[in-house]
Amino acid sequence: MDLRTIEWKNGQIKIVDQTKLPGKLEYLYIRDLKTLWHAIKELKVRGAPALGAAAGLGVYLGVKDSKAKTFARFYGELDKVIRYLGSSRPTAKNLFWGLERMGSAAIKNQEKAITEIKKILFDEAQKIIEEDRSACRKIGIYGAKLINKFDTIMTVCNAGILATIDYGTALGVIYRAGEEGKKVKVFACETRPLLQGARLTVWELKRKGVDVTLNCDNMAAILMAQGKIDKVIAGADRIAVNGDTANKIGTYSLAVLAHHHKIPFYIAAPSSTFDLSIKSGKGIVIEQRNSCEVTDLFYKRKMSHKAVKVFNPAFDVTPHNLITAIITEKGVIRAPFSKNIKRVIKSCKG
């Protein structure tokens, strides 16, 4: 990839500041946890898989200069870092998955010297990044098999390069199909309120030369009715064991509309997105965000009454019966989801 959304560079976490796109491509160098916490909260770094990497690198950043002499003390500090980073955004499973994984790596190696454990944690963070890269590629390969040569695909939010370490999940499928010579076209839903579709997806698809058209979210239905959409592919922030999928707000709407118009609706996500401890979507905590995201465009201009009540969930849950299949790096999972998710995901998580 010519573009790295998040990486470790010269003792700091280097990220693309996604709030500056599409205006300019600007990098942020993060040296402290508070800056990282705000970068996650304010969506400077975003996208479920990228948050897994942020968790890994963030935990290392938080403990690398620890002066602790005992593991108990070291682990106390590490646990505080994990709790702190976990308080930034509640819905994306990958964030917690990354944090837990770092915690486990420390515990597993508690007999070792602290300097050794620090090195192990750094390696673990790098491993998370490497695994995400590999997962993106495999999701692309599995997903591209579902795409026909002249398909037009609708997507929502940004599940691409900017949301992962590599070329994305939903957009990874599109990039891979392109590499295989398929002439895929894309309709990008702008994704209110923060316009990740308009700002990020269009920017990265254009950069890669993909034929993309931007539509407002409320135009998706009529595009489907006009026969212009062959498939819908979205990413995921958390997937319950029955397949119910939390993703960017508006995903559920697209799933209902696709169902009504008999259009296949796919989720593309790495296995780190699955939360096997949650039976169904009802158990997924949905992040509620600040109302000014809706009333003020990027806090610049008031678009509504200053005292209006606002409904602004960041995510919604798409029930499994509206999902045609879930594309993962372990293969494509279809109904019955409860059985097949357990089989495919559990067998690998051990």
Added chain:
Amino acid sequence: MDLRTIEWKNGQIKIVDQTKLPGKLEYLYIRDLKTLWHAIKELKVRGAPALGAAAGLGVYLGVKDSKAKTFARFYGELDKVIRYLGSSRPTAKNLFWGLERMGSAAIKNQEKAITEIKKILFDEAQKIIEEDRSACRKIGIYGAKLINKFDTIMTVCNAGILATIDYGTALGVIYRAGEEGKKVKVFACETRPLLQGARLTVWELKRKGVDVTLNCDNMAAILMAQGKIDKVIAGADRIAVNGDTANKIGTYSLAVLAHHHKIPFYIAAPSSTFDLSIKSGKGIVIEQRNSCEVTDLFYKRKMSHKAVKVFNPAFDVTPHNLITAIITEKGVIRAPFSKNIKRVIKSCKG
């Protein structure tokens, strides 16, 4: 009404400049046709019924200073005015209905003196306004009967005071229900790209003390799934004889979503919105608007790639089978629509 969206005042057309809301309530005084044409095109005055009034007053404005000595010459000028105003926005039936009505009034009185015909045209424009006022009230009365005491109603765009001469069509039903002591709550879809819901509907409902919550268009589905919406009511720009209804983009999406969640979906519109010359929605011309409405928020800040293709229809068509009923000033029309629309509307237009 304490607020007049459009009226004749001191030899000019006085309108609320709706592009300035909710920031400030500013009036525009229009003395020439070109300014009126731009005011319609740029949505300074908007809403199907208000456009009927703009047509009436606009035609009078265009011919009131005519120096024509013969009817043939006068009618030539009048016809030019009608064609010019008709070229501003193609979808709203009421605009054309108003223009045609003014043309017919002239023809019917062609034997009279030109000064006399001018007076008749002024009176006809006032009659259009009076009839719209009365239609709003009747739609409110018929519609409020469909509303239960604690209903929460979702609406889209602005079909209220700012879209009509009186208290609106869809919002008229809500205002009337309130007057009857019903404790109605409203969810206003923001209505991208021009945010008429966020800017106008919230502003006027707040002004009237109605309990309103703003949501992005892509959040409508999850609100329905959570059982928070009892009814959806939208306005209309043009209704075909089979009930297929063109309205602000996003209306069709809400109709599909309401259908999926088994929520009644109503259209509220005066009879001037029906186009009995059109058999179905396929015959309705949909206005395509400038892509910068989507990429630039009010032309202030770029929100996407400057060269992205944009899908930006102003309206969509909701097929009649997704509509529970159409509330008009002649009564509530239900399926079979082809039969009942002809019966209710034709009988009055003849």
